[in-house]
Amino acid sequence: MTMAAAGQRSGGYLSRPAPSSLADVIDSILDKGLVIDAYIRVSLVGIELLTIDARIVVASVDTYLRFAEATNRLDLYEKGGETLPGMVESMSESGAQGKTRGLLSGAKEALLGRDEDRAEQEQEDEREEEYQEARPRRRPAKKAAARRRRTEE
Amino acid sequence: MTVATPGDVGLGCYVYGVVPADLVLPKDLKGVAGQAVSLIPYGDVAAVTSLMDSDRTMAGRDDLMAHSRVLDAVAAVGPVLPIRFGSVMQDRDAVKTNLLEPDQDRFHAMLDDVAGQSQFVVRARYDERQVLTEVVAENAEIARLRAATRDAPDDSSYGDRVRLGELVARALEAKSAEDGRNLLTELERHAAAVNIREGAGVDRLLDVALLVEDSKRAEFEQAVEKLAEAFAGRATLKLIGPTAPYDFVAAGE
Numbered sequence: 001m002t003m004a005a006a007g008q009r010s011g012g013y014l015s016r017p018a019p020s021s022l023a024d025v026i027d028s029i030l031d032k033g034l035v036i037d038a039y040i041r042v043s044l045v046g047i048e049l050l051t052i053d054a055r056i057v058v059a060s061v062d063t064y065l066r067f068a069e070a071t072n073r074l075d076l077y078e079k080g081g082e083t084l085p086g087m088v089e090s091m092s093e094s095g096a097q098g099k100t101r102g103l104l105s106g107a108k109e110a111l112l113g114r115d116e117d118r119a120e121q122e123q124e125d126e127r128e129e130e131y132q133e134a135r136p137r138r139r140p141a142k143k144a145a146a147r148r149r150r151t152e153e
Numbered sequence: 154m155t156v157a158t159p160g161d162v163g164l165g166c167y168v169y170g171v172v173p174a175d176l177v178l179p180k181d182l183k184g185v186a187g188q189a190v191s192l193i194p195y196g197d198v199a200a201v202t203s204l205m206d207s208d209r210t211m212a213g214r215d216d217l218m219a220h221s222r223v224l225d226a227v228a229a230v231g232p233v234l235p236i237r238f239g240s241v242m243q244d245r246d247a248v249k250t251n252l253l254e255p256d257q258d259r260f261h262a263m264l265d266d267v268a269g270q271s272q273f274v275v276r277a278r279y280d281e282r283q284v285l286t287e288v289v290a291e292n293a294e295i296a297r298l299r300a301a302t303r304d305a306p307d308d309s310s311y312g313d314r315v316r317l318g319e320l321v322a323r324a325l326e327a328k329s330a331e332d333g334r335n336l337l338t339e340l341e342r343h344a345a346a347v348n349i350r351e352g353a354g355v356d357r358l359l360d361v362a363l364l365v366e367d368s369k370r371a372e373f374e375q376a377v378e379k380l381a382e383a384f385a386g387r388a389t390l391k392l393i394g395p396t397a398p399y400d401f402v403a404a405g406e
Contacts, residue, residue: 014381015391022214024393025221027350027360028274032399033235036168036242036252064318071285071295071321072303 165241166193166248169201169223170397171260176231185219193245195253198260201227202248205241221396228397232268234260235397267401270345270364273394275377277336277358279329283387284356288324295320332388333359336380343373348400358388362400370395 017024167185174194182190184203192199201223220238227233242248253260289296298317302310329352336359341347344363352360365373374392381390 013385013390014378015389017391017393019218020221020225020393020396022217024274024276024391025217028272028362028393028396028399029217029221029235029238031237032402033237034171034402035237036240061315064315064322067318067321067325068298068302068314069318070281071289071299071317074282074285074289074299 164204164206164244166200166202166244167205168236168240168242168248168252169203169220170227170236171234171253171264172199172201172227172231173197173261173264174199176227176233179226179230182223182226183219184223185216190223193248193253195249196257198253198257198264200248200253201233202245224397224399225395228271228395232264233397234263234267234402235399263402267364267398269367270398271367271370271395272362272398272400273365273373273377273392273396274350274360274362274400275336275340276360276391276393277333277384277388278391279325279356279358279388280386281356284325284328285321287387288321288328292320292324295324329358332384336384337361339376339380340373343369343376346401350400358384364398364401365395 020028167188169184169190172192174192174197176192176199178190178192178201184190185205186203188203188205190201190203193202203223217238224233224235242252289299295317298313298320302313302317305313307314337347337349340361340363344365346364348362350360350362363373377390377392384390
């Protein structure tokens with residue numbers, strides 16, 4: 001077996017990042033691998049970082065409110081006159097390019113885009129900020145324009 | 154924490170993993186802090202190590218990347234048992250007598266188990282807008298609450314918004330469970346072992362590590378590509394690997 005395949009970007013639908021991103025690396029080495037008994041090793045350094053539980057607590061009011069807002073944000077597209085089924089269609093068309101990031105992204109990715117040695121609470125805040133930042137990008141202006149163009153064609 | 158020994162002041166041995174003693178390391182492999190990586194053999198197994206200042210604090214990005222880069226490079230030339238990130242031992246003797254000697258037989262058996270196989274990770278993520286649109290279209294109560302809350306002031310619609318969010322979260326869970334099962338059924342056909350990872354985030358569809366026989370690698374990769382195509386527009390698939398078998402060594406007793 002060789003690493004020759006690394007770096008290839010095959011097919012067109014499948015993403016094969018090389019080298020791996022920090023987030024992917026963390027996921028793979030976070031709590032994995034053989035553990036050397038504490039009494040025979042000098043240190044297991046950096047463990048503070050790695051024991052941080054970066055998982056989103058899904059079942060919380062805060063999270064629910066975010067979902068609600070994300071769902072309501074869909075209205076921005078609908079108000080242009082498109083009905084929901086029509087919207088599904090146009091989204092499917094735009095496919096890959098319509099990808100959004102932010103609210104529902106993995107917590108780790110959100111975290112690791114930043115300095116890694118933050119306290120847990122700061123990370124929470126960070127996500128909140130990122131979410132707020134993400135909003136303007138989701139404003140319908142461009143989308144509406146794009147729709148108009150399609151209609152004219 | 155460190156007990157300095159004469160002639161070896163402040164230098165510890167960073168340990169990446171365990172390999173067969175006859176493994177030939179890739180040339181010029183650099184590890185944590187840019188140190189040269191070398192083998193410390195004992196019997197028919199060996200530890201993959203590099204020197205490091207044991208007072209140095211780790212966990213920077215570079216250290217994390219170096220750890221996985223070394224293990225993945227070694228995995229490309231032979232079987233390897235990854236050791237947990239950040240493990241430092243006193244010196245070369247400690248690696249031999251405290252790590253390798255007591256567990257030589259166990260390591261040998263574990264290396265046999267992973268030989269001829271590589272780990273891959275498949276990460277599937279929903280397109281947020283697409284999946285939320287599906288959820289609204291498929292669930293009347295969600296559509297109703299959405300209509301009721303979208304233009305209402307935040308204060309007055311608080312209860313409805315919490316309820317809406319909860320229903321959306323549940324709907325997403327059900328959706329990812331079903332789509333995830335379908336993905337997994339296909340992926341498992343090409344893998345010797347699988348480890349489904351805990352989820353993070355709600356656009357998450359599936360995170361799964363797979364141990365794939367080298368002889369089945371091509372068909373596995375084709376299968377993942379087909380799945381990526383089938384999910385295009387709804388979700389994106391990412392394939393990471395081949396890597397060391399991080400998910401397939403016992404995580405300590």
